[in-house]
Amino acid sequence: MQAIVFDEFGGPDVLVARALPRPELRPHDLLVRNAAIGVNRADVAHRKGAYGRAHFGDADTMGLEIAGTVVEAGPQVQGFAVGDRVMGIVGGGAYAEYSRIDHRMAMPVPPGLALADAGAVAEVFVTAHEAMFHLARLQAGESVLVHAAAGGVGSAAVQLAHAAGARVFATASADKREAVAGFGADVFIDHRGEDFQAAVARETAGRGVDVVIDFIGAPYLERNLRSLALGGRLVVVGLLGGAEAAPLPMDLLLFRHLQIFGTVMKSRPPAVKQAMVQRFAARWLPALADGSIRPVIDSRYPLSQAAEAHRRMESGRSVGKILLLPDAS
Structure with a gap:
């Protein structure tokens, strides 16, 4: 099968196509012929050496997210069979024509959702659900501020919050205003031209929001805390701006009864990741089926052009997910 590998850390050009054997199936695994592969910021970090070695996790190749058709099932698999359309999260090995996935990390692709689009669902929507609903306990009628709302997880978070009946504040660059509003944002904030703390204070009459979902990290920490209402919850999902x-203004935490959470999926134990996937599926697969929420796709590249897909992600111009398509290579 064709797969994408790299022999040294570096820029996008280190990614090359190479013929590799299909992955060996384990008792709980599905072998999937991939129709679409999600590109994630963790892949870029992996390529640059953030995890210390090229062979990290569950496979010799990179990549965390797939959608495709089951071609083989291990003897301990339950709930799936050969021929099923599935999407889900792998511990590595997505950048290939075939991937193995533990069936407990897989979800059925709802009718009406194309396989080529389903590759844009699992990683971002599961992460967004975990941050907003499992950790921050967002409820209908509350308000949430989503940073980087045009990105993969950000666009998913805006959609889920809107569908859950929350008031959604969203930051992104001004050129992405229309797209973010289309995801369901009630208040758009241009992160380059506006101070989001001031905008939240203005729009909430000084009360603040109940939840903040942050991907930026250090530069936003104090303003995030000052944007929270009494009893507010901050969930840190990424550190794009630094660590x-x-x-920390401890008086804010103490007297405003604030809570701070951190979440990351890649390094979590298998049982924890399985529970995250299953929580999302139980609540949101019907909404994917009826179109209430939808994968947001920025662009698609043949698998052999993985380097170009990484350049697109690093450009900062993307809105939603970037996909690799094995059949287009």
């Missing part, structure tokens, strides 16, 4: 923050 070293100024001293």
Whole structure:
């Protein structure tokens, strides 16, 4: 099968196509012929050396997210059979024509959702659900501020919050205003031209929002806390702006009864990741089936052009997910 590998850390050009054997099936695995592969920021970090080695996780190849058709099932698989359309999260090995996936990390692709689109669902929607609903306990009638709302997880978070009946504040660059509003944002904030803390204070009459979902990290920490209402919850999902923050204003935490959570999927134990997938599926697969929520796709590249897909992600111009298509290579 064709797969994407790299022999040294570096820029997108280190990614090359190479013929590799199909992955060996384990008792709980499905072998999937991939129709679409999601590109994630974790893949870019992996390529640059953030995890210390090229062979990290569950496979010798990179990639975390797939959608395709089951071609073989292990003896301990339950709920899936050869020929089923599935989507889900793998511990590595997505950048290939075939991937193995533990069946407990897989979800059925709802009728009406194309396989070529389903590759844009699992990683971002599961992460968004975990952050907003499992950790931050967002409820209908509450308000949430979603940063980087034009990205993969951000666009998913806006949709889920809107569908759940929350008031959604969203930050992104001004050129992405229309797209983000289309995801369901009630208040758009241009992160380059506006101070989001001031915008939240203005729009909430000084009360603040109940939840903040943040991908930026250190530069936003204090303003995030000052944007929260009494009893508010901050969930940190990414560190795009850096990890070293100024001293934390502890008086805000204490007197405003705030909570801060951090979440990341890649390094979690298998049982934890399985539970995350299953929580999302139980609540939201019907909404995917009826179109209430939808994968947002920025662009599609043949698998052999993985380097171009990484360049697109690093450009900062994308809105939604970037996909690799094995059949187009």
